[in-house]
Amino acid sequence: MERNEIAAILAYIGRLDPRTIRTGPGEARDQITQWQELLDDVPFATDHGWDVREAIRSHILDSPYPILPVDVARKWHAHRRDRLARHTDPTPAADPDDPAAWRAELLRSRNVVAAGLAAPSTHRQLTSGGRSRDVAERLSEIGSCIPxxxxxxxxxxxxxxxxxxxxxxxxxxxxxxxxxxxxxxxxxxxxxxxxxxxxxxxxxxxxxxxxxxxxxxxx
Incomplete structure (x- = not known):
């Protein structure tokens, strides 16, 4: 998150839990610096299921302790793991005889899902390979198990x-x-x-x- 986003979520936390408010100019500045250092790779929100405000509100409702930046970071990493656990790699469009391109496309697909830029692909058999061909066409290719x-x-x-x-x-x-x-x-x-x-x-x-x-x- 950027510095202005960190300042925004600290103000949001202060409205929900006044214990976290820092009144001194130096304290507030140090608090923003600390939170940005620990949440540098955590997005403010994504298109698919993550909003840092939801994570903050959930912690304040469930825990009697003031929220720390590490609590937000842990929730984000748990969210990433859950997304990847529900993701089934779609068949890459790259040439399978080019292992480097094949792996690179798989990695890009997983990174996009983990970052929340795309939804997990949970039904590879229904989404990859294009439109299903006619049954008669497939049978003419594979033949029959009966002589x-x-x-x-x-x-x-x-x-x-x-x-x-x-x-x-x-x-x-x-x-x-x-x-x-x-x-x-x-x-x-x-x-x-x-x-x-x-x-x-x-x-x-x-x-x-x-x-x-x-x-x-x-x-």
């Missing part, structure tokens, strides 16, 4: 009226609903091996899907 042969068999079953076996869990290979069946071969010692995707579901899974459809029709 084409399995997907074709599933679509053919749907058009032929046969129930979709992938709507139920397979009790043979333990594939969850929505996932294709896997090859499961038994070793002589009783253990199982094999993890290749089957183009068609296990017969027992198809039977389960049919039984489920029958129950739905009879309900």
């Amino acid at each position: 084409p042969a399995v997907r074709a068999a599933r679509e053919a079953a749907g058009t032929s009226g046969v129930p979709d076996a992938l709507t139920v869990r397979c009790k043979w290979c333990h594939a969850p609903a929505g996932a294709p069946c896997r090859q499961r071969r038994t070793n002589p010692d009783g253990t199982t091996k094999g993890n290749a995707v089957r183009a068609t579901p296990h017969p027992s899974r198809i039977d389960l899907a049919i039984a489920r459809l029958d129950r739905q029709h009879s309900a």
Whole structure:
């Protein structure tokens, strides 16, 4: 804070707590110098949540002791820590192959938030990366976890009226609903091996899907 701002808050404190008033010219000057030395990096107010008058009023209401400059400084540093704790770094626009530029942009973003010049970014997944693209466009890029042969068999079953076996869990290979069946071969010692995707579901899974459809029709 500047010297005139320090003088203003000392006058404000004096109105709320007359014990802090210094009447002598030398005392008042020394008090302003002391407070400015300790509050040099503390802003008078910011656009996002900090006002030194609120911190002063809170102390006077909560504490029986006269407020000291260190009390204001501690409140400001606690306010900074809280802001940074709620801040999630947005993805920098800098080239990720340039680590120095990447770190510099992150540091600038954090300093702006800590100084109260910008609000914390608490939802990176909703704010970074620009406008969300259409779902169909994203799916065309990432493809499907279901192999084409399995997907074709599933679509053919749907058009032929046969129930979709992938709507139920397979009790043979333990594939969850929505996932294709896997090859499961038994070793002589009783253990199982094999993890290749089957183009068609296990017969027992198809039977389960049919039984489920029958129950739905009879309900």
